[in-house]
Amino acid sequence: MSWRNFLLVALLVAAAGMVLPRVLENPYYFFAGYVVLQYVVIATGWNILGGYAGYTNFGTSAFFGAGVYTAAFLIKAFEAPLLVQVLAAAGIGMLLGLVTGYLTLRIQGVYFAIATVALVVVLETVVHNSDYLGGASGLTTIAPPAPAWFAGPTQYVFCVMLVLALVAVGIARAIEHSWVGRSLRAIRASEPAAEACGVPTLRMKLAACAISGGVIAMAGAPYPYYASHVDPLSAFSLTIGLNALAMPLIGGTRSWIGPVLGAVLLASVQQITTVTISSEFNILAVGLMLIAFVVLAPEGILGLVAELRERVGRRRATT
Amino acid sequence: MSAIVEIRGVEKRFGAIRALGPVNLSLQPGERLGLIGPNGSGKTTLINCLSGLFAANAGTIVFEGRDITQEPAHVRARMGIARSFQIPRPFTGMSVIENLLVPMDYLPIEAGAREGRAMEILSSVGLAGRRDAPAEALSQLELRKLELARALVIEPKVLVADEAMAGLSEGEINDVLALLMRLNERGVAIIMIEHIMHAVMRFSQRVVCLETGRIIAEGLPQAVAQDKHVQKVYFGERAGR
Amino acid sequence: MVFLDLALNALASGIALGCIYALVALGLAITFGLLHIPNVAHPALVIAGAYAVVLANMRGIDPILAALVLTLPFYAVGLAFYEFYARAFERRGRGNTLQSLTLFFGVSLIVEIALVVAFGTDLRSVSVPYVGRSFELGLIVLPYRFLVPALLAPAVILGLWLYMTRTHSGLAMRAVAHDERALSISGHDPVAIKRHAFGLATALAVLAGAALVIVGPVDPFAGRVHLGRVFAVVVLAGLGSIPGTLAAAIIIGVAEAFVTAFLSPSWAPGVAFAILLGTLALRPNGIFGTAR
């Protein structure tokens, strides 16, 4: 897909998203859609570091939670508008990515993954001990009302998340198709070789970590608006960290479309199972799906498609 | 003629173990140097220190009159110190030509000229026909060639070939040797680390032998090969008999 | 005097707590540290072990005794599971970190739900005669429900360490972490060794489960709170170092106990991870790891 086509599709999606609340009346689809889009942003952000550069961030919820609490803080302190919250969250996320990256990216992959877990617990402990942020009880965040143009707050926050998702995917795609993406792929394949080719690996990894952190934190910013209440358990939830890596895996980590596919698929399945299987078996279904994917399509949907294409090509070649 | 590389008193320790040094070694521009020594003698450690993957614990490394001891590897690469790896490290997930574009991203080459330049290098190593093949699909020989091709992109002044011929057939060894010779004719100084003795001896103007991190012999290939000490540590009991 | 009392007891309970953390982390020290398989399902397996011990205890069997016997079926489960894992990944090429993480994430969800279905969601505990009493030595008062499982840790670790350093298959297991090719040249089947190691790690889960359920009651989701900490222990120890695991766990346990006693208990969970972050920044290979 060329840049022009990509932009065209993105604009179409954005326009469709803006019109949707006028056509589709039932607000539930916007609640569910919000969650799916939120995961598109998270998975896309995660993939910039985890997929392109090959550094598994296990502590995605640290960045997500930082975004959530940045926004909650801004609502409580200044009743700041959503746009300000999103930008501030992205800034904090980038800063956090930079600091974590500086502390830990000099070390190899597995250590980095564990260090990010540590970050989650440290941030969660800080929030727990902060009375201003509500501690364990959380913070009720009655956000300013939605602009009149939107049918309701959910539709509004859905559209905001849609824009964020397009921005995130745009960033990921831009990186992927540029020299930055090429350097990150080189790092993923072999760091010493990349370094020997003149790639400033540490600087590139820091950049990827910061951008990735910024995008993930951005995904957390509208949460206070969406849920009207933030609490440390939701903001720093293990589920977010695990979904963030399961989704790109399911879709495929090599290209921007992979995390998008994975997020849409897994988040939809999760949304659907919770409201159709009204028992603990909804979790079981998700667990089985993850295992099935890893075993049957280890390179994700993209890998599967590539394999199929190759097979078809070979068959054509033989006949 | 002043040396292009000056290694002075370089040491490398891992914890309590001293893997290298102190080592003093200089390389003349356009020289062909063979680096030999048994496994674990510190050859790769030495060139890791030279290329900047390891920070030396002591000593200085001077390149073209400039102290580069504190420079990170990517800076040294851009200055003209290229290397290949003992075990080929292709950039998987990319095509062959894209592998060569990675170093070019950091060189002042015009965007339009890059592909042509990359193809030139691919042709020179005989990989032109594989330009769009994924790196994963290459054979052992092709991987070795890609490794060298990638090193050539930065137009090195010094090239370190770390066992570039391991696992190749006799004919393929000759291919690679010829390739390195052509490069050297263009003025590139080459350090060859190799276990295949006849290749090193044929190729090198000067040979250095390392053992337990120190240089134990240095000189003309024949002289080093005859050295009692070298024979004992390197060729083992059989040669000593 | 009060200070001394607090400090001594914080030290004692910190060490005890650390020993218990070490037990939980031990299986992971093998799977993650030696085999490089990030088994995030390990804590869930530990809880499954705890439930198995509870079942045995309902028939009046001592939890530690029960756990020792149960190591055999758990070992077998581990073997079977590794076989599945190996078929899914390793024989088809490499199983990268991301794929394994996702696989084990799925497994832990399934283990949790299986426990819910089998046992319900109520807290379960064991009854042992020594719970409720304490060991006293001078100023130190340490509840037996900590002391007994804590003593289990050094015993298990010593056994494991002797096994790893003195026996043929133990040495092979450590070798597989470093150089698989060399091992297969010397006539070992790396897959068999790894399978054995994975079985061993799973068998250790039931011992850890017994320790946890003696300390306090468990529910099917209790493994989640341990996940971060056990990984922290394994990394702090330097991957694969068995004695290091004990030392790192004790460092974390003591740090938590001192923060609880002298600062505020609410900061305790963060402290362990702050240590980890600091250590990783300063000594990337863990406190007891050697540079690679």
Place this chain on the structure above:
Amino acid sequence: MSISRRELGKLAGGISIAMAAPAIWTSARAQNQPIKIGCTVSQTGALAGTKNSQIGYELWRDNLNAAGGLLGRKVELVIYDDQSSPAQVPGIYSKLIDVDKVDFLFTPYGANLTATMMPLAKQRDKVAIGILTLASNDKVKYDKFFQAAPWGPNGAEDWARGFFDLAQTQGVKKIAIAAADTEFSKTAAAGGKRVCEQAGIEVVSYDIYPPTLNDFSAILRNLRAKAPEAIFLCSYPPDSTAMVRGLTEIGLPASVRLFGGGMVGPQYASLMQTLGKNLNGIINFHLYVPEPTLKFPGIEGFLAEYEKAAKAANVDPLGFYIPPFCYAAGQIISEAVKATGSIDQKKVADWLHANPVETIVGKIRFNELGDWTERRVLMAQFQGVDDSGLDQFRKAGKQVILDPPAFKSGELVPFAKARS
């Protein structure tokens, strides 16, 4: 074309009939459809221990349907798993309201989960019955929210007041407070602290600890030097167990006469069974205990039915704590619907504000925020418990009610004496 005023009137009338027709048709059809009540239950995750609430709902539904339903219509429950995660709640409740078109709501369990659905309930104007959620309506101030649990008015501050009333009558001057770092416990601890300040009781220590803590020796040791006469503990099941064990392992300062208050855990059968006689002397809150002063009509029958269902579902076999209030939550709705003969949200809410409701947990009157007008959180002391198992707790006399005075069923025994 000109239209006369009369014609315009006719036209308007025609349009309004045309527009109303589908409404009439749907309401006729709705007559045959079940009345739906929706909620989430934490079937998985950290709060999965509360999933026995579902049995409470189901028994209410079954009894009601067996007696002919509501307004001649069947009653149907729509229940989903919220995975103990507040993030799941808004989406699920929107599904309940907007897709499943439920008529009434129960909240999820607990305040953090409920906080994310309250604005939605208010926005969609659905009557919502609170399931043990503390102070959930204090901020939102929703006029169609009603609390099933007896926290009473100003719950955040006062729900555990009984403990402090007892402390005052016992002449306690120094109290220590410890709470798990969770929403319910911290709210309770903060409320307790304020009550103490008003009552002139000195709070000698105030500890917040992480809910994963399982070694309380440090906290208990720190307490020794401060010599409190009462300890107000707000804990969750795992740490409740650890603390009760700590009582015998480390021991309490001899000065302590009252211990307990806000512990969640000793209400659950599994922990009561595990801790057995270690519970003696502890004074702790409860919502229902089988004492003679609490013989509300229907409660015993309910517990008998619950016991059978619980066995099949592998959940808490006693069911004193949450399920009766889930049943009562259902009754709050069914009584109001019966009385008003309607499922109109406003009529139901107005009726509930104006009239008391008879339930299996007693007669409930609601104030303007939907809380019970009177606090009826029990402070009960474990007395004469042995290690014989669960059945003893089904009899009166094991958990003696000390407060509120109206329900008092026995006398306080000093802590040390109760444990000997």
